[in-house]
Amino acid sequence: MPFDLQPTLTGDLIELHPLRQDDFQALYAVASDPLIWEQHPESDRYKRDVFQRYFDGALASGGAFVVVNRCDGRIIGSTRYHAYYEAASEIEIGWTFLAREYWGGTYNREMKRLMLDHAFKFVKRVVFLVGPTNVRSQRAMEKIGGIRAGTHVNGAGRESVVFEITAPVEQHRRTGHDGTLLEDRS
Secondary structure, three states: OOOOOOOOOOOOOEEEEEHHHHHHHHHHHHHHOOOHOOOOOOOOOOOOHHHHHHHHHHHOOOOOOEEEEEEOOOOEEEEEEEEEEEOOEEEEEEEEOOOOOOOOOOOHHHHHHHHHHHHHOOEEEEEEEEOOOOHHHHHHHOOOOOOOOEEEEOOOOOOEEEEEEEEEEHHEEEEOOOOOOEEEEE
């Protein structure tokens, strides 16, 4: 079964929808807050032209979402799946941001839980790349169970701290509707 990179994922607080072109204005309204980006390697992403490049890349990625507050239907952020490696049974979750009023754990934790639960249907390992000076995001990763797994330098020379979360052993086994073992990915 191929990895569905853009399902709709629904939790108690939020819903993740595939990112669409017409989400730009609502998402930029959130992203235009400079404090969201102050610890990020691209700290000027609050500027419209810089955010436009981010948004265009998100659309092109085929794995981006908007985060919608279920209480009022407002877009409150974005996240995405990236770098799916079927042979390594691995995918990256990243490019995540939320409006500051949703910082503090509950919304981010539910978003990551929804994405991890979906990812672990297809892979054994999820990685997160966080800027070395982005202490806020590093702490958030630790809160959701991310384990530091070293550093990574991308093709542009940007260094990131790598966090990983692996699927619980029982999620490596897939069963059919009648309970018979279809696949053991241990």
